[in-house]
Amino acid sequence: MTMAKQPILEIRNLHVSVNHTPILRGIDLVIHHGEVHAIMGPNGSGKSTLCYVLAGREGYTITEGQVLYDGKNLLAMSPEERAQAGLFLAFQYPVEIPGVGNMYFLRTALNAIRKHRGLEPIDAMDFLQLVREKAKLVGIDERLLKRSVNEGFSGGEKKRNEVLQMAILEPTLAILDETDSGLDIDALRIVADGVNALRNDQHAVLAITHYQRLLEYLVPDYVHVLIGGQIVCSGGPELAAELERRGYAELGSQVTAVVQ
Amino acid sequence: MSVRGRAIPTPDSMSASGFIPPLQGFGSYENAFGQLSQSVPAWLQQLRAAALDTFRQLGFPSQRLEDWKYTDTTPIAREVFQLPRRPPATEPRAELWEPWVFSGGAAMVFFQGWPLPLQPVAPPLPDEVSLLSLQDALAKEEALVRGLLGTSAPLNEQSFTALNTALLDEGAWVRLAPGARLATPIQLLFVGGSVEHPTILCPRNFIVLGDGAEATVIECWIGESSVPFLTNGITEVVLGEEAHLTHVRILAEREAMLHMGLTAVRQSRGSTFRSQVITFPGQWTRVEIHTRLEAPAATALLDGLFVANGSSFVDHHTTIDHAQGATTSRQLYKGVLNGASHGVFNGKVFVRPGALKSDAQQMNKNLLLSDDAEIDTKPQLEIFADDVKCSHGAAIGQLDEEALFYLRSRGVAAGDARHMLIYGFANEIVERVPWENARRRLRAALQERLATAPPEDPA
Numbered sequence: 001m002t003m004a005k006q007p008i009l010e011i012r013n014l015h016v017s018v019n020h021t022p023i024l025r026g027i028d029l030v031i032h033h034g035e036v037h038a039i040m041g042p043n044g045s046g047k048s049t050l051c052y053v054l055a056g057r058e059g060y061t062i063t064e065g066q067v068l069y070d071g072k073n074l075l076a077m078s079p080e081e082r083a084q085a086g087l088f089l090a091f092q093y094p095v096e097i098p099g100v101g102n103m104y105f106l107r108t109a110l111n112a113i114r115k116h117r118g119l120e121p122i123d124a125m126d127f128l129q130l131v132r133e134k135a136k137l138v139g140i141d142e143r144l145l146k147r148s149v150n151e152g153f154s155g156g157e158k159k160r161n162e163v164l165q166m167a168i169l170e171p172t173l174a175i176l177d178e179t180d181s182g183l184d185i186d187a188l189r190i191v192a193d194g195v196n197a198l199r200n201d202q203h204a205v206l207a208i209t210h211y212q213r214l215l216e217y218l219v220p221d222y223v224h225v226l227i228g229g230q231i232v233c234s235g236g237p238e239l240a241a242e243l244e245r246r247g248y249a250e251l252g253s254q255v256t257a258v259v260q
Numbered sequence: 261m262s263v264r265g266r267a268i269p270t271p272d273s274m275s276a277s278g279f280i281p282p283l284q285g286f287g288s289y290e291n292a293f294g295q296l297s298q299s300v301p302a303w304l305q306q307l308r309a310a311a312l313d314t315f316r317q318l319g320f321p322s323q324r325l326e327d328w329k330y331t332d333t334t335p336i337a338r339e340v341f342q343l344p345r346r347p348p349a350t351e352p353r354a355e356l357w358e359p360w361v362f363s364g365g366a367a368m369v370f371f372q373g374w375p376l377p378l379q380p381v382a383p384p385l386p387d388e389v390s391l392l393s394l395q396d397a398l399a400k401e402e403a404l405v406r407g408l409l410g411t412s413a414p415l416n417e418q419s420f421t422a423l424n425t426a427l428l429d430e431g432a433w434v435r436l437a438p439g440a441r442l443a444t445p446i447q448l449l450f451v452g453g454s455v456e457h458p459t460i461l462c463p464r465n466f467i468v469l470g471d472g473a474e475a476t477v478i479e480c481w482i483g484e485s486s487v488p489f490l491t492n493g494i495t496e497v498v499l500g501e502e503a504h505l506t507h508v509r510i511l512a513e514r515e516a517m518l519h520m521g522l523t524a525v526r527q528s529r530g531s532t533f534r535s536q537v538i539t540f541p542g543q544w545t546r547v548e549i550h551t552r553l554e555a556p557a558a559t560a561l562l563d564g565l566f567v568a569n570g571s572s573f574v575d576h577h578t579t580i581d582h583a584q585g586a587t588t589s590r591q592l593y594k595g596v597l598n599g600a601s602h603g604v605f606n607g608k609v610f611v612r613p614g615a616l617k618s619d620a621q622q623m624n625k626n627l628l629l630s631d632d633a634e635i636d637t638k639p640q641l642e643i644f645a646d647d648v649k650c651s652h653g654a655a656i657g658q659l660d661e662e663a664l665f666y667l668r669s670r671g672v673a674a675g676d677a678r679h680m681l682i683y684g685f686a687n688e689i690v691e692r693v694p695w696e697n698a699r700r701r702l703r704a705a706l707q708e709r710l711a712t713a714p715p716e717d718p719a
């Protein structure tokens with residue numbers, strides 16, 4: 001007999017404001033190990049806000065609700081504690097950090113996470129080996145990694161670099177904020193492969209996307225639609241296809257009608 | 261952006277009241293002048309005497325001068341300096357200077373301004389390159405020295421230039437004949453300090469590139485001293501047509517080291533002057549870079565970094581003179597100030613009447629790491645021509661919150677992330693130095709001065 005594991009992420013009635021303006025208005029979402037969830041929704045509906053709140057960025061006021069990560073109060077943890085506990089956010093707009101070498105950054109991050117897991121710092125040669133292997137996997141030119149973090153990277157290269165970091169850090173919960181936007185079709189497949197590589201009962205994925213295309217490679221277990229800071233409906237992969245056909249506007253009005 | 265400027269200040273707008281005499285009188289400077297070796301050509305002795313007269317009329321600049329508004333020369337004016345012994349009484353400790361000889365190319369090492377007779381560490385230079393001490397150059401190429409001395413750094417109302425000329429005895433002479441190209445940098449290392457009395461040193465260097473010549477010259481000024489040790493050095497640079505010079509100027513001094521450094525450049529058509537100034541100051545430092553773009557298609561690329569701790573004072577002044585049109589300049593200076601240090605940046609860009617299609621960009625960014633640290637920054641554009649592209653800006657700030665969050669979101673602890681960003685801010689300039697051995701040395705110096713974790717790169 002196996003005991004049902006507790007969810008990796010449990011969001012309960014989450015309300016978030018920025019400068020007294022409510023952005024998220026009562027989000028409920030439960031993600032278990034082994035699941036892939038997708039969130040779709042129009043521009044400005046609060047998808048990135050949700051991602052940032054989960055990753056611990058400053059500037060958001062939680063006015064109501066709670067978030068449990070592996071049963072612990074996520075919102076009380078610092079961003080680095082969250083990362084060390086296995087949460088990873090692939091940024092919609094990755095940040096350029098001139099003067100900080102990509103490799104140095106990656107190794108520092110990996111070692112911080114390893115330390116938390118009770119592991120020794122990774123040996124320099126092993127690290128190089130690991131990066132080589134993963135760089136090849138995500139199709140990122142190794143020469144890019146000799147540069148500063150994201151400095152002068154093209155939009156697509158930045159996204160690939162996010163996937164590379166994910167592949168190296170092996171997060172328990174990976175959140176991808178529109179990692180597929182601005183990617184060519186090959187890269188899209190690479191993102192999907194990266195996610196699928198994490199697809200086992202140890203890991204979970206929350207992927208924000210505007211396009212059904214990604215979801216064809218990434219067949220999610222659940223699709224949620226976020227409009228106006230609320231999840232207005234949830235379903236299986238077929239929901240994404242329906243959205244593609246009918247658009248948010250129709251769905252939005254339909255839902256409003258139901259609520260009224 | 262096109263900006264119309266104010267009138268160019270004329271030299272005589274400087275009144276005598278803009279200067280202060282040495283607090284203990286001129287006697288020590290006259291004594292020093294009297295002690296100089298007289299075995300130099302008569303024209304040079306006359307030049308020195310004239311310069312001493314100029315210095316006697318001026319004294320040191322005071323803060324009433326616009327160019328010295330934030331820079332107090334009292335730490336210099338109050339001292340009674342002597343010249344160092346010739347030859348020096350001691351030898352420098354090898355562990356002090358050896359780490360700073362890293363080019364693998366030709367090097368000249370000066371101790372207290374005196375050339376050390378070192379074995380050449382590099383293969384001999386090709387014939388079309390002269391690397392000599394100034395006294396040797398006077399013996400071998402006197403006419404060339406005479407023709408160049410003071411042409412980039414004219415002896416006028418500049419007190420420190422006058423003082424340098426009055427007490428001029430040694431320096432480095434680097435000359436490349438037209439078309440000569442050096443793949444490996446030439447290194448000039450100046451080791452100061454190790455004296456018993458307050459000491460003044462006035463080295464004069466020359467870097468002369470003939471048409472089409474190409475070289476990298478790395479100047480390092482290092483030393484530590486418990487008694488005031490003033491270096492008042494000048495490097496005159498003349499670049500022929502299509503000549504390309506990369507000039508790296510590293511200063512790593514400590515304690516009671518005082519430093520006034522001027523690099524004065526003249527550029528011909530199509531030439532490039534790439535300057536990288538990296539300063540870890542002792543007690544008091546001012547570095548000036550002046551370049552005159554005298555013909556079209558001349559380019560000046562100026563990068564700078566200063567990292568100050570404790571109660572150091574560090575000042576960088578740059579002047580880029582777009583004397584002719586179709587000239588280009590780029591400037592990025594960065595400062596990191598900790599403790600109770602005080603930094604100054606003043607960057608002047610002149611675009612002269614008729615210098616059409618000039619293109620100038622200037623930026624100064626500073627990080628203040630403590631409440632007691634201070635920066636005065638003044639980027640200055642003076643534009644007297646139409647149809648030009650100029651921009652400038654200055655920023656004083658804390659660390660980039662976005663970048664900080666990005667690092668933390670990958671598991672890097674807040675304190676480490678902060679260190680990484682401070683290091684990265686400064687290291688951006690170090691990474692532009694086109695010589696890996698120099699970068700490696702500079703990264704180590706950065707870590708030490710910023711007290712950050714070793715960012716050695718496994719790649």
Ligand SMILES: Nc1ncnc2c1ncn2[C@@H]1O[C@H](COP(=O)(O)OP(=O)(O)OP(=O)(O)O)[C@@H](O)[C@H]1O
Pocket residue numbers: 018019023041042043044045046047048049050059092
């Ligand atoms: N710091 C902020 N200050 C003010 N408003 C903000 C801030 N951050 C987000 N918002 C607002 O919150 C709303 C949700 O923004 P968010 O970035 O979460 O949208 P999104 O769903 O990710 O959109 P997109 O699909 O365009 O990426 C928007 O109206 C946005 O303008």
Ligand SMILES: [Mg+2]
Pocket residue numbers: 047048049092177178
């Ligand atoms: Mg978004």
